Amino acid sequence: MSFYKELENHVHEQQSRRNFLSRTSLGLGAAAMSSLLNADRSFAKKGSPLADDSSPLGQPHFAPKAKRVIYLFQSGAPSQLELFDYKPKLEQMWGQDLPESIRQGQRLTGMTAGQSSFPLAASAYKFAQYGQSQMWISELLPHISTIADEATFVRSLHTEAINHDPAVTFFQTGSQQGGRPSWGSWISYGLGSDNHNMPSFVVLLSKGRGGDQPLYAKLWSNGFLPSVHQGVVFRSGPDPVFYLSNPDGIDKTSRRRMLDYLAKLHQDQYEHILDPEINSRVAQYEMAYRMQTAVPETMDISQEPQYIFDMYGEESRQPGTFAANCLLARKLIEKDVKFVQLYHQGWDQHGSLPRDIKTMAKSVDQASAALIMDLKQRGLLDETLVIWGGEFGRGSYSQGKLTKDNYGRDHHPRSFTIWMAGAGVKKGFVYGETDEFGYNVIKDPVHVHDFQATVMHLLGVDHERLVFKHQGRRYRLTDVHGKVVKPLIA
Template sequence: MNNAYQLQERTRRHFFRDCGIGVGAMALGDLLHGQPQSFAQPSATGPLDPKVAHFPAKAKRVIFLFMAGGPSQLDMFDHKPMLTELNGQPMPQSYLEGKRFAFMNSSHRTNLLGTKRKFQQYGDSGAWCSDLLPHTAGIVDKLTFLHTCKTDLFNHAPAKIFMNTGTGQFGRPSLGAWLTYGLGSECDNLPGFVVLQSGPRGPRGGAVLWGSGMLPTTYQGVPLRNQGEPILNLTTPAGVEDSQQLEVLDAVRKLNSQRLADTGDEEIATRINAYEMAYRMQSSAPELMDTNGETPDTLAMYGIKDPNEPSFARNCLLARRLVERGVRFIQLYHTNWDHHGGATENLETHLPMICRDIDQPCAGLIRDLEQRGLLKDTIVVWGGEFGRTPMGEVRESTGRNHHIDAFTMWFAGGGFKPGTSFGETDEFGFGPVGESTHVRDIHATLLHQLGIDHERLSFRTQGLDLRLTGVLPARVIHEIVG
């Protein structure tokens, strides 16, 4: 019985590991085939080492300012005098036929809701901006506005996943993961993809928004904490000498490298990289988070009064510091943009409050990057998972429902045409006049500016070549980029 069991074990091991045409070899072949075939492979061995793009890029990195919850474009950027003039009147049924909304009946039975904000044109470009954003109004000539953004999903968590991964399904790589997978990073002592959060709670959807999906976990986003240790358990325990820690790391690396050679499992390469990155971050992360050396003028530009107090403003400053250190993708989540009405989620008191949180820091970030010569090859993206309806909510006249057919995002730097407003919505701001710009188009355009053809960046898993932009049509929005 024992001999038979041992024979069975030897046969199984032979089949999986030693057989040249066995499952192990096939799995390794699939992993190797899953590499980005159209990218030149780096000469170095690190998974985050820089790789060669498909064509010359206009940008090297991205900062995504994600306004989680759905900012109201009609109270901030999309000026609609007719909507205000017809405030309180029924929405024409022709607009609503065949449409679905979150909390469905709350929008089908409501009237038009004009904004109470004052709009004005600013800069040489004449871009419209409301009185909610006086600092943003001062930099409109540096921005590219896209007014006809469209997405597919109207509930928060699925829509956030869609904006970040190109699909509403769990388990797909995020935009930042795709970029670090395809291009690597220019920083060897910090992660290639960093996440910073502010607001009263984390974004709906959680870590899947910055996950790596079926890609090796090296490429997932790494959240940095705003207080205490930047990453938990990063500090060397008391009583452990640096030489002792290096001995342990060296031993672990040798064991993992041997296992990697035996199996070809990319997750082992990820584990090796994680140990070494954690060691380097013991000094680099605290240095990054220490903003006390920033000048008073710089802090004032962002609206920072206490450089040690967690805030969206401080995260914007940290984003600039991450850019300086060569991090490829930086994502800032600022939550609580939901405006359905009521005492805590309304357009009259809550929206002005949250706009004050982000207005000056966003403008300060753009100015700071430009002054340091970093804006030209850094893309800054501002937007949420969807916009808000031109109609009010049934329960309150101070809120708007989720809206997926036309909302506003803005971009700056990285070859985007400054002082440009592209796309027009109808007289109520309900839908586009002409062609809409889908989330897939936005993803394709961002990749294009970084030197990536969205149709060629893929990863093979379970027999499929998966892409950020999927299989449905997606186009680069050439009208807004140089």
């Protein structure tokens, strides 16, 4: 008996009372499998807002302002006080204790809760105003300062999470605990794909310095959504996606024949078990087959002109760097990838902050600005939303000993800054305000769920209506919270 025949018999043997009683729905499996294997019908055409057949929407709830997202997530929490939120009061009160009336007994991490004093530390770097909008930006970011009039700065973000892992998880999944679908997975599930040769949700990883907080696959997991919506990690090097290349001795024709027979076995299994995850598995196999051609072409930067490398910086030639990944992000959205998530590690600066933040700022400054300018010159910025920011901010007092040349900053969930540019957001605009110590939000607070709801709105999705029923409850990215921050929208 042949190997394939043994597999087929094994599938037939997997029977149960439940499966037997469900056999009246046999036609559903064949229909679902047919749609998965007919890519031209099951996926939306290029430029169409329609999603694939697994999308619960079919089309956005309303006309979207953004077609796709590039999220430059700065993991480790960059200090807003050194970058975007200028506070001259800290210079005036250098070394004095943060007034108790400001802190009000708010929760601190275990790293500073035991401190006997909380000496205020002004930024070691100067600020200036840039552009027609007169945006305050640090001297650490000379390139980002040139795009001040393209960006919206939100200086009033706040979160409940006080430690890195729950805070990053909260931003990416809407919950501090793992197991929920990531943001990109929700977008993939809700809006589907515009290019059946590429995944709709791609993840890129880079590092600014060593020894920083780790990142976990749960951040780009599909959670309880069908697995076809999980983020696909593209790595630097000759094999950007694991197990995508054919093994030795297997050519494209052989792989096609294997996938066709595997699809037949899975269809037979679906007809007996009626588990929709079987169809998701076949869809992933088919996607991997199509990606064998599309991914190497997209990852190849050798044909980029010299002026592009000059724009993004010399590191853009080095695979795996932030600059190289920003360039890849542009190439990916040119291929109609809907959600590109770039994680950049290295921002966790509890000590030696003046030295380390200079290193980190240099690693992202030129490429971040170049991405905005590159998208704009290609006519893509008007339909692409770019987001830049971390999981929380940094406190205005020094962690540990404060000296003239050195200090650190602890986690600060009460207030921090992100910026956005591109489709749907106002240009040269500041929203929200913190107190003179940069400690509490005093005007226009924006919660993480509000931010998530606003980005979903820009994509044409009502965050309250994109839901998935799991274990008897209806879930959504924003849980039971969140409101659209309409003043941010152009």
